[in-house]
Amino acid sequence: MATFEFNGKHFYIDGRLKRQLDDKVITDLEKRDKDAVFIVEGKERSGKSKFADILAAYIASKTGTEYNLSNVCMSPLEFRNKIMSAKKKQTVIYDEAHRGMASSRALSEINNILKDL
Numbered sequence: 001m002a003t004f005e006f007n008g009k010h011f012y013i014d015g016r017l018k019r020q021l022d023d024k025v026i027t028d029l030e031k032r033d034k035d036a037v038f039i040v041e042g043k044e045r046s047g048k049s050k051f052a053d054i055l056a057a058y059i060a061s062k063t064g065t066e067y068n069l070s071n072v073c074m075s076p077l078e079f080r081n082k083i084m085s086a087k088k089k090q091t092v093i094y095d096e097a098h099r100g101m102a103s104s105r106a107l108s109e110i111n112n113i114l115k116d117l
Contacts, residue, residue: 006061007068011054018058026062029089049095056091063089080116 002015028034038055040048053072060067065087072093073079079094086092 004058004061006057011057013054013058021055021058022062025059029059029063033088049093052093052095056093059089059091065089065091067091 002013002018003010004013004018005011025036029036036059038052040052042048056067056071059065067090071082071091072095073082074096076094079092082092
C-alpha cells in the first residue's frame with residue numbers, strides 16, 4: 001500500500017498499481033504526449049466511482065493538472081464536451097456510463113459521439 005497527497009488530503013493506493021501507473025501511464029502522458037483511457041467495471045455499489053476518483057486524483061497529482069468534481073460527467077454529451085475542452089493531461093471521468101449506454105439506440109448515439117473525438 002502506498003499513499004499520495006492531493007489538494008491537501010492523503011489517499012491510499014495499491015503499491016503495484018502505483019508502480020504501473022508511474023512506469024507506463026504517467027510516462028506516456030508526460031513524455032510521449034499520449035492519452036490514457038481506463039474502463040472501471042464491476043458490480044453495483046462495489047466502489048467503481050471511488051476507484052476512478054482515486055485514479056484521477058493520483059494522475060492529476062503526478063501531472064500537476066487540476067481535478068475536481070467538474071471533471072466528472074454524467075452524460076455522453078457532457079463527456080464529449082469536457083474531453084474536447086480538456087487541457088493536456090487533464091483527467092475526465094464519465095461516471096455511470098452504463099446508464100447512458102444501456103440501450104441499443106444509446107449505443108449508436110454514444111458511438112457517433114465518441115467517433116467524433
